[in-house]
Amino acid sequence: MDVRSVILMVGLSIALPIITLGASVHHEQYGEEPLDAMSDEITVEDSDEDREVEQNRRFVGYKSLLNGALYTHWGSNTCSEGSHLVYSGFVGGTWYTVKGGAAQYLCMPMEPEYSEYIPKTQSNSILQSSELQTPSKAIPAFHSQYQNTPVCALCQACGRSAQFMFPARLTCPSGWNKEYDGYLMTAKYDHQRTEYICMDKQPEVMEDTSKNVGGALLYFVETNTKTDVPDTYVGEKELTCSVCSK
Known part of the structure; x- marks a missing residue:
């Protein structure tokens, strides 16, 4: 047995208890086949080459459980079940x-780390906090947070390598796991262009931020039925969204 095979077998013997636990949790949450079968011993009759190929295959399977796609949970400082919180913060952007x-919104950490800096404001780009522009006629969960700054969280979907924000959908395609759903939000039609984000349907905000100070403003999104959108879309209805992983 060569040195590489010895190192790989030692590494697997250390990682296997941790990975087996992760596989069990993954099976309970998502109903997929457990990876217990991957821990079965390789038969003696297998050649050294076959054993090395099988060991490499298993190691890749174990490693996939420890990795996962990153997504931002806008409007929440927590992650969905089965996802790992990387950090939480507040939504920021350009005035x-x-x-x-x-153009994009950022999930800014609550405790920044600075390097060298020059005192006083320079002629640089300025980052602002965001505000929910959802007045009295808005959906109740949003109206109560009018002009507040929403929070956010960076999450890692453990064991799932892909994530996508599906506009105008509250459900995920078959085989996908829903992280959360909510409403599409972006800049107002006559403001500077930004991006579309999926704001949680029950948005959480920072305390003491309803002061109407402006910043990176967020509005609901509706369709213009005078354009060539399908007849299934209804004007003046706020568009939904869902963030899904696989």
């Missing part, structure tokens, strides 16, 4: 009327 800066 809604400026031409410069960036």
